[in-house]
Amino acid sequence: IAGITQAPTSQILAAGRRMTLRCTQDMRHNAMYWYRQDLGLGLRLIHYSNTAGTTGKGEVPDGYSVSRANTDDFPLTLASAVPSQTSVYFCASRARGTANTEAFFGQGTRLTVV
Amino acid sequence: AQSVTQLGSHVSVSEGALVLLRCNYSSSVPPYLFWYVQYPNQGLQLLLKYTTGATLVKGINGFEAEFKKSETSFHLTKPSAHMSDAAEYFCAVAAGNQFYFGTGTSLTVIP
Numbered sequence: 001i002a003g004i005t006q007a008p009t010s011q012i013l014a015a016g017r018r019m020t021l022r023c024t025q026d027m028r029h030n031a032m033y034w035y036r037q038d039l040g041l042g043l044r045l046i047h048y049s050n051t052a053g054t055t056g057k058g059e060v061p062d063g064y065s066v067s068r069a070n071t072d073d074f075p076l077t078l079a080s081a082v083p084s085q086t087s088v089y090f091c092a093s094r095a096r097g098t099a100n101t102e103a104f105f106g107q108g109t110r111l112t113v114v
Numbered sequence: 115a116q117s118v119t120q121l122g123s124h125v126s127v128s129e130g131a132l133v134l135l136r137c138n139y140s141s142s143v144p145p146y147l148f149w150y151v152q153y154p155n156q157g158l159q160l161l162l163k164y165t166t167g168a169t170l171v172k173g174i175n176g177f178e179a180e181f182k183k184s185e186t187s188f189h190l191t192k193p194s195a196h197m198s199d200a201a202e203y204f205c206a207v208a209a210g211n212q213f214y215f216g217t218g219t220s221l222t223v224i225p
Contacts, residue, residue, distance in 0.1 A: 004157075031211050033213070035215075040123065040217065041217060042204065042215050042216055042217035042218045043158075043204065043215040043218075045212070045213075048211070048212070050211050090157060090158070092158075092213075094211075094213075096211060100146045100163070100165035100166070100208070101208075102148055102160045102163055103148075103158075103206075103213055104160075105150075105157035105158040105159075106157050107156060107157045108155075108156075108157055
């Protein structure tokens, strides 16, 4: 079934540790996004990529980095995790070219930093 | 600049009652508007979208929304709530390659 796969589904991480959240899509979408979801704050954009080889900063990029080596993969890295990065992280993808296309979401990664 | 405001972070309705979830947007360009639903411990699923054409948009699970440019609104409605409608609902506006989400409305359906 086509879609977006995120891994892991959940993780407990010690503060100061490095962590990479994985995201893979098989829809050949050009645009990909990382959001974090926090109670009362909705979804906030961390980083995005409009096409392979390019990335951009979203609303809350500090403490996170991304790469886009190919169309399918868009990993999110926390270089040194802090408790405020405890959140649910969603990866999304979207066909680029027309603004009226919807975004497709993965099932999320629940990250707890202790 | 684009933004979305969802009025009411929590809405409770009785089973069989009308569901009304409010969304107002701000956009400097003609907006493309979306409603997503999130069930517990799941990702977001598209309910419906407005791009161009008919201002009343029908989506899945009996939901619909009406785009009102004069009111900059895109409220989500359903004539009769079911227990299975209990979820978090997000309104979003697209501009270029970016999506801007509201803070969400949690819908509770009371038996």
